[in-house]
Amino acid sequence: MQLEYFLLIAAALFCIGIYGLVTSRNAIRVLMSIELLLNAVNLNLIAFSNYLDPSEIRGQVFGVFVITIAAAESAVGLAIVLSIYRNRDTVDMEQFNLLKW
Amino acid sequence: MNLADGVQIVSLAILALMMIGSALGVVLLSSIVYSAFLLGAVFVSMSGLFILLNAGFVAAAQILIYVGAVNVLILFGIMLVNKREDFIEIKNAWLGRLVTAAVCVGLFALLGTMILATPWSVSTAVAAGDEATVIIGMHLFSDYLLPFELASVLLLMALIGAIVLARREFLPDDDATDATNAPVFTLPERSRELATLSRDKSS
Numbered sequence: 001m002q003l004e005y006f007l008l009i010a011a012a013l014f015c016i017g018i019y020g021l022v023t024s025r026n027a028i029r030v031l032m033s034i035e036l037l038l039n040a041v042n043l044n045l046i047a048f049s050n051y052l053d054p055s056e057i058r059g060q061v062f063g064v065f066v067i068t069i070a071a072a073e074s075a076v077g078l079a080i081v082l083s084i085y086r087n088r089d090t091v092d093m094e095q096f097n098l099l100k101w
Numbered sequence: 102m103n104l105a106d107g108v109q110i111v112s113l114a115i116l117a118l119m120m121i122g123s124a125l126g127v128v129l130l131s132s133i134v135y136s137a138f139l140l141g142a143v144f145v146s147m148s149g150l151f152i153l154l155n156a157g158f159v160a161a162a163q164i165l166i167y168v169g170a171v172n173v174l175i176l177f178g179i180m181l182v183n184k185r186e187d188f189i190e191i192k193n194a195w196l197g198r199l200v201t202a203a204v205c206v207g208l209f210a211l212l213g214t215m216i217l218a219t220p221w222s223v224s225t226a227v228a229a230g231d232e233a234t235v236i237i238g239m240h241l242f243s244d245y246l247l248p249f250e251l252a253s254v255l256l257l258m259a260l261i262g263a264i265v266l267a268r269r270e271f272l273p274d275d276d277a278t279d280a281t282n283a284p285v286f287t288l289p290e291r292s293r294e295l296a297t298l299s300r301d302k303s304s
Contacts (some may be wrong), residue, residue: 009117011212015205020128022299024203025188030180032140039147050154055227061240063159067166068252074171077179079266085182092188
């Protein structure tokens with residue numbers, strides 16, 4: 001029964017992350033919401049690895065990979081936000097009309 | 102229910118409450134600095150959940166990488182773009198927020214019914230426990246060797262890409278007369294506005 005608890009927690013975190021990703025207007029808060037999404041996925045992976053595959057913990061290996069990619073993603077994302085802020089002088093997502101027509 | 106199960110359930114409940122509450126704070130609070138610190142609380146309680154799931158190595162990596170690196174990086178980002186600006190009001194912004202909240206609640210309901218309706222084939226094998234670190238090392242250097250090396254190349258690419266993206270333009274002084282009356286302790290790089298100003302002055 002405990003597996004379902006962890007999966008429900010991860011689903012709730014994922015939904016909170018999607019809400020923040022869509023509604024927040026500060027670009028840095030969008031990055032934080034992406035981190036929440038990645039953490040929810042990671043919790044899912046570790047829970048599956050503990051309950052469905054406890055001897056060959058492949059899920060933990062995937063979790064380590066996800067953490068690595070998340071670190072790279074946040075570094076590049078913050079660099080992009082900084083360079084946009086330097087050019088546009090704002091961090092408001094609604095004022096960025098790049099990559100859209 | 103014996104004592105160990107009770108402790109597990111209680112700590113699971115406490116960690117889940119901490120995590121969901123902090124995540125709501127990250128998304129809903131208006132001050133972004135509070136959001137960043139609450140994001141750290143989310144990461145710490147997530148690492149507690151990993152320890153509950155017999156994943157000590159991933160929990161340590163979570164603390165080291167997320168709290169130590171990503172959270173500090175986000176705080177630095179907040180300080181670097183520290184600008185108090187009141188966002189321009191958009192018409193019917195509440196409608197978008199309402200629709201998003203409805204979609205998210207619907208998604209949670211969908212995922213919840215899927216989770217509760219699926220008959221999970223829970224394995225009865227004994228958990229790896231403290232052997233987990235050794236097993237992860239075995240996996241990383243045998244059957245997951247190629248993704249491991251690709252991840253290292255990707256980290257290198259992200260490192261160089263972040264430097265190239267965030268660096269200011271390097272503009273050396275082209276006229277030597279400017280360098281004499283400039284203050285001594287200036288960086289060789291300057292922001293773009295200053296560079297265009299000095300270029301206008303010299304021309």
